[in-house]
Amino acid sequence: MPKKEVLYLKIAKAITEQIQSETLQFGDRLPSLRSAQKLHNVSLNTIKQAYMELESRSLVESRPKFGYFVSQTSQRKLALPSVVNLKGSEIKKTPEDLIDKVFGTISNTDVTQFALGIPGKSFLPLAKLKKSMLNVVKSKNDSGTNYEPVQGNEYLRREIAQWSLVLEGKITEDDLVITSGAMNAIYNCLMAVTKPGDSVAVESPVYFGILQAIQLLGLKAVEIPTHPIYGLDLDALKEQLPKISACCFVTNFNNPLGFQMPDDKKKELVQLITDYNVPLIEDDIYGNLYFGTERPKPCKFYDEADLVMWVGSVSKALAPGYRVGWVAPGKFKDKIIRQKLLQTVCSPSFYSDVIADFLEHGRYDHHLRMFRKKLYSNYLQIQKAVTTYFPDNTKISEPKGGFMLWLELDKRICTENLYDEAFSKKISFAPGRMFSQYNQYGNCMRLNYGLEWTDRVENDLERLGKMIKNNI
Template sequence: MAKDILYLKIAKAVAKQIQSGTLQFGDRLPSLRSAQKLYNVSLNTVKQAYMELESLSLVESKPKFGYFVSQTSQRKLALPSISTINISEKEKMDEDLLKKVFDTISKPDITQFALGIPGDNFLPLAKMKKSIINVAKNKKDSGTAYEPVQGNEHLRREIAKWTLVLEGKITEDDLVITSGAMNAIYNCLMAVTKPGDSVAVESPVYFGILQAIQLLGLKAVEIPTHPVYGVDLDALKKVLPTISACCFVTDFNNPLGFQMPDENKKELVRLITEFNVPLIEDDIYGNVYFGSERPKPCKYYDEAGLVMWVNSVTKVLAPGYRIGWVAPGKFKDKIIRQKLIQTVCSPSFYSDVIADFLEHGRYDHHLKSFRQKLYGNYLQIQRAINTYFPDNTKMSEPKGGFMLWLELDKKICTEELYNEALSRKINFAPGRMFSQHNQFQNCMRLNYALEWTDRVESDIETLGKMIKNRM
């Protein structure tokens, strides 16, 4: 007991130094050995103290370099609220609003905070062109021949090589190539549900998933979701007997940005296995982490074949190629049959280009550069929101990905704000898009995977002024 109290005392002392400004963002904490001597305690006690600080997001560990005061420790704004679902306030999603947001996709004069598409400066365009040339030279049929329904063998093999986080649990034979991640999710929903069934989703939830559920004649059941830990597993357990599938983004969720802790992922897999409910795991942001290593998806803990692991390169490599994939577990044959009926096969040329890049384009180097730029942008937008937005703004704390969720004063309606912002060439995603219920009207989602320029800074300032003028 005394040992437990001791490590907490050390953690509390360091926390006070951070809160007082004695230790600031980026400062390195004493090494474990130095701290052991400083506090005259065991090495294990120091480790426990530092782990406690890390769990509070006050420090972050960098392998081989030590522990550093985190950017999160300096945050001024509170975290967003956990949603309370009022099913009596269900309303059909505003299709006009969705169309209005997506119609800006090809307008270069608009600052694109709304859509989850990385800017050109994030993408390896020159290396992608090299892969295109390589494929064009070597492809004797000029990409006109059919490929296997399951997907390009070369691409599936290269993807399997890159799923190191699953430690060899996925082979090329486990994968089915799809037309992007949303196509994979749609096919997964179709494979494990029938019209009228219920599907559990996060709240707020990515609007594309809501649309897929509605299009298939299914019912979305929104589960309260914590902005740091993810889906409330106790709330999920209560409805699991009535659910036909779950569809969650467990790592760097869109829009909240959380990374579900490993223990929660293990418990989630245990629950779906107990109730025999498939989990469609959308892991498209999994490689875009800010920490020291890529988090393991729920698929890693799946022994029953119930987790349908979805991924793609649309967020990090080639948005317009629409190359995605799914490891559907026990539902693989059904997914392949559906694909045969829908599309027969995927376009072979784009598959070959991505396979060539994965094999020769130094994908690891690209991802490292992508994450560094993205984290730099996250720090910039966090600083800008702190500077220009009202003090009662609540801001999410993404551990990766490129979405920021803001909860504004209850007086603010972001649908009304959207029209004024768009007239000033600023685009964002109003919070109402992220629920089937009449909620999140005072919230917005911002994409920060864009080149950070003076104009971007100025547009954040303009948004802040517009909000203040409405209070």
């Protein structure tokens, strides 16, 4: 073994031991490359190799311009959730009954709402949104009664295009179609690229709204195994692609697993769908809610064949009830616009103008920074609470953004039954069976941590942990 390799591994081992003994703790900054070079009296390249080795083991993470820091992964005490290998013979058990039950709690203000993917009011810029409302009311000569263009409000499309910095100018206002939220966009995309009886590839576990849209259109969902850190099993997808008419994935901060698909995997995914000429509907509504140093690229960034239909909305970060979403549908734009004309003629103009005004004047970048900071703080809180209060064999996801946490509990736990017990104590969560068309994930649950963190929230997690322990 070359001497240099021994040296960098020796340095990496010493730092690993400091992390394991908690001499170095999560969030601590490692010495700069220059400082570490002097400290260990080695070449700069040796230190770089040592830090890269630590990064490859997820013990440290690099933050451009700031250096290397001890990562959250290094401190985790609970295992990651399992990857379920679904077989075609799985027993179907559609989750509509469960979805109806959980969504029926949306107006219950006395319930601790871990179930629904809606940010708490304290996370939203309500005062600035009201100011944008007043600006629009003053400027609207028609009081918002005129029809918008079918494609959508030009002012809003222009602002969205300008805010889509991650795409580096690859889309313009002309590429976008405004929709009534992200689910409306996904439904329209599915309708545009499939016919009844076709198959659509989805992640597993999958957001239940996507499953419902597929079923409503008379399509078949093909669930692809998914890793909680790296995302889709691309080999499993490749086997299915010859029989697939479309894909529908959440590649950035997936709901419910929270993973951020690595860039090389996204490139590989785009190459695969291009080779097989299969459209990809990319739900990117959580993309701006990242915990890292920069907004991750969507698959749309790597799309040269115009096959990726990029979906976004303001529902998760700004105004859930406004129902303002959009899609950059690539080569399917004309079909999407024709469908929209038949369905709704146009979008309501008032809320489109309010969001456009906010994007232009409301310091959206500042709001997102504060939003992300709160979310990340809550994530650390809920991760600590689950580790403290839940059984030691609980498996927990490691989201890189968004506000969903996926838990896999002891096999003896049925979270559907647990839900009823928890709800009787004013605690709500999303049982795992909601996230598959099969009788799967019965011992799993999804928790929303995008809510104001209070003593009651902490106490309710402790109570939930006790319920789980009592059911084992």
